[in-house]
Amino acid sequence: MTDLTDLASDRAAWRRFRRLWSATATSNVADGVLMAATQLAALTLTRDPVAIAVITAVQYLPWLLLSIPMGTLADRVDRVLLLRTASATRAVGAGVLALGLATGHVHIVMLYGLAFVFGVAETLYDNTSSALVPGIVADHQLERANGRLLATYTLANSFVGPPLGSGLFALAVAAPFAFGSAGYAVALVLMFLLPVSRRGPADGRKPNTFLQDLREGIRGFTGSRMLIALCALFGVGNLVSAATYSLVSLTVVERLGAAPAMFGLVLAGGAVGACLGGFYGDRVGAFTRPGTTLVWTTVVSGLATAGIGLVDSAAAMSALMALDGFVVMTQSVIAASLRARLIPDRMLGRVTAVFRTLATGASALGAVLGGVLAKNLGLSWPFYIGGAIFVVLGPVLYRWLSNAHIAAATPGKETDPVELT
Structure with missing residues (x-):
């Protein structure tokens, strides 16, 4: 009887993980698409190598400045809500950029601003999702779950995303950003299939600052x-x-x-x-x-x-x-x-x-x-x-x-x- 109960619990845990896995896969494909498309979009605005390089630098800046505060936030606020927030932020940001490119109202400074926003959202998403996994799966499923997430990251960001982003850009400048916005929106919908939890101190003590x-x-x-x-x-x-x-x-x-x-x-x-x-x-x-x-x-x-x-x-x-x-x-x-x-x-x-x-x-x-x-x-x-x-x-x-x-x-x-x- 215990074995059947454990088996049912493992299957339920893995179903929850598959929802997170699917959302992460969708988000990473969108990341890969925008990774290639943002550089190509910058070339339509400037050919200054320094100005183009700054986009990448700005996107990685939050990892140095905000990673630890974002990790702290992931321990204070429900992690599923944070993932939803990060996905919604990126969906809106990519959509705004797609609209701007489609109408011709984009400046290089706008790319800088959105690159920073994407970097902040990515920092929040990655720190939070890695902290969420152990709470979703059983302990003996950790290696399998982490392996799936790491492989998906590599596949989406190296194989699928960049070529797709370049191809969509060749069709229309705004197309990869519209696709990315839709990808983040799908990830957001998948996040609503994960349960929200209320977390608090185990002994009812006053929370830390x-x-x-x-x-x-x-x-x-x-x-x-x-x-x-x-x-x-x-x-x-x-x-x-x-x-x-x-x-x-x-x-x-x-x-x-x-x-x-x-x-x-x-x-x-x-x-x-x-x-x-x-x-x-x-x-x-x-x-x-x-x-x-x-x-x-x-x-x-x-x-x-x-x-x-x-x-x-x-x-x-x-x-x-x-x-x-x-x-x-x-x-x-x-x-x-x-x-x-x-x-x-x-x-x-x-x-x-x-x-x-x-x-x-x-x-x-x-x-x-x-x-x-x-x-x-x-x-x-x-x-x-x-x-x-x-x-x-x-x-x-x-x-x-x-x-x-x-x-x-x-x-x-x-x-x-x-x-x-």
Whole structure:
């Protein structure tokens, strides 16, 4: 009888997750469409490279300035309501831009403003959705759910969205923005299929202020050696990836002497590997315990990265990119689920936001370091050095991310009382 009850509960949880998954897929396709279309729309207004580059910078600015406050908000306000707000904001913003482009009433400053609004909404949506997953699915479903979301993100943003956005732009300048607005609206409708919850302190105590919650989130991160070790793993990973992947186009064209069109083949290899890792990484990770998986995926990623600096053909480079994409995504699935188990539900949004701010911020430094190394040592050296760092990093961090430490740190998960309405 208990088994049947558990099975029914698991199925109900997965149905709820599929609604979130569908909404996230729709939103990410819209993100990919607008990613390509916004740059193309900017070209119709200016050919100043600085003015065009500012659009991308403005869109990422909220991740540096607002990620932690947004994560704190996700712990204070119902998370489903926040997702609805983010989807509605993006639907309206994309619709306004579509109308402006259709009527010819768009200025570059308007693109800046909307890019910032999109960035704020994306920061709110991504921080909130990652905090919502552990409250929707059963604990043993976390790896599978996180894998589906990560694979969908890669597929929508790398494969589906950008080509679709470029094609729609060729038909009509306003078309991709109208499509994006409709995509966000569909995601909003799907969000209304998820139940809203009222959250509050477990003992009826007076709620903290916003700043108190924010500081508590920062302390929640800095007080966990395991979270710091995980953040170091992903921070260094992002740094190395930015240092190497930013040089892939130059490597293909200059070092390998291949046609520029082969650059797409190489990127496709990485995207395919990442998608496979998202869908099957939980099964691969199940063969070894979490700490062991984090180590071997880091070492294999390092060997693949160093191998990219050695290969002499675009096909071989694409194969190594696929391998790297697969193991990195498998690692991400395991790490995201471990992080969710380490952080109490009431603090999941803000602690995750601190984690993401630090780990993502390393990318900017990595891109600069990669360029400096390539200029002074040659195009292959960033791959050699980055690969060597990965091979050493995994075993070093195992001191804090060992299977024994993970088992001791995740015996259960603290939750707040939740009342569904």
